[in-house]
Amino acid sequence: MATIELPALQGRDPLGFLASLGVLALLTRTGNAPRLSFAQTAPHYAQITAPALESADDIADVLRGVVDSMGEDQVIPGLSNWPISPIAAGTTSDPSRVLRSELPAVLASVRAESGEAGVEWLLAVLNQFHSDAKGRAALTPFMAPTGRQSIHTFFAKPLSLVRENPACLREALVSWKRVEGCTGENFDAAALRGAAESSDGKPGSFGVPGATWLATMGLRLTRQGSHIGWGGESRPYTTLWRYRGGQLMLWPLWTPRLNAEGVRTMLELPLYLRGDGTRDEPLMVSETIKLTEGAGSETEIQYDPSLIHASGRVSLRDYGIHAVGGARRSGAAKSAGPLTAVPVTFGSGSARSRDAAPSVAPPST
Incomplete structure (x- = not known):
């Protein structure tokens, strides 16, 4: 079975990493039994293995088939009229941003219209479990709405650019080409250019359409929920996101070839930080985790017993993790801003296993 290298999907770049999750999710949906890993040497590009696929061109052809199969009313493969409806003309309110108290009724409506897949996508x-300052169901930190961006347009706009130029799917895998007018949906700080950087002296957007669309599809492998913090308080939980000097996206890069369920598990493994990202305290992720007795059921991690060392520690390297990527939102007027990569060292040391994600099982290889 060939290992297909995808040099444009660099593991430590937030857009590249999320796009690689999108590739895995879509190839899984089409029955290609893919597995994802990352090269051990920088820039840690994504690698795909799949029985019937031999090249990046083969992958691009499958992805194009997914796009071609989608109806004009679809922004998620296989789902119609999702999430609820676009923003109505002449209004600025996103109808999908409902009060948390209204969410159960909305989920019932989505279930009737789109089945469990529609519900799972909406809960992504x-x-x-948590509300924003306006009482609405809290939005995933993978989204940072700007202007009239809605949940619908977040998925629809990059999809429309892919439909206009399907060749951008191959470009997303092997060599990025930036396109004027592609906003990048705030996944990509490089997509936003100020007036001083533009040839016409005006600010603009120069994103990567194919990679942006794939990143939106990668959210299928994430989830939201609630967990217990150090002080016993309930906190929102989103796959890959932590709180250290503000919200921080942190993700592992691994060597084992993992299927979609294995990757879901890998993404839930706790990555414990030292430092706050300042010059004096750079971010470092501990290689080992010291298990704590008596951890509550909501925060306990179910580790593979064979990987627990005599010292009572679990080594993340035993799970095949060889590097860690990180990103923060840079902040912008009326928005949290685009994701910007930050340096993270995968160092030695240990940390306690509280304030972690809910229970996970060992990755499936």
Whole structure:
């Protein structure tokens, strides 16, 4: 079975990493039994293995088939009239941003219209356990709406650019080409250019359409929920996101070839930080985790017993993790801003296993 290298999907770049999750999710949906890993040497590009695929061109052809199969009313493969409806003309309110108290009724409506897949997608972007300052179901930190961006347009705009130029799917895998007018949906700080950087002296957007669309599809492998913090308080939980000097996206890069369920598990493994990202305290992720007795059921991690060392520690390297990527939102007027990569060292040391994600099982290889 060939290992297909995808040099444009660099593991430590937030857009590249999320796009690689999108590739895995879509190839899984089409029955290609893919597995994802990342090269051990920088820039840690994504690698795909799949029995019937031999090249990046083969992958691009499958992805194009997914796009071609989608109806004009679809922004998620296989789902119609999702999430609820676009923003109506002449209004600025996103109808999908419902009060948390209204979410159960909305989920019932989505279930009737789109089945469990529609519900799972909606719960990937709206948190049913936590509210924002306006009482609405909290939005996933993978989204940072700007202007009239809605949940619908977040998926629809990059999809429309892919439909206009399907060749951008191959470009997303092997060599990025930036396109004027592609906003990048705030996944990509490089997509936004100020007036001083533009040839015409005006600010603009120069994103990567194919990679942006794939990143939106990668959210299928994430989830939202709630967990217990150090002080016993309930906190929102989103796959890959932590709180250290503000919200921080943190993700592992691994060597084992993992299927979609294995990757879901890998993404839930706790990555414990030292430092706050300042010059004096750079971010470092501990290689080992010291298990704590008596951890509550909501925070306990179910580790593979064979990987627990005599010292009572679990080594993340035993799970095949060889590097860690990180990103923060840079902040912008009326928005959290685009994702910007930050340096993270995968160092030695240990940390306690509280304030972690809910229970996970060992990755499936």
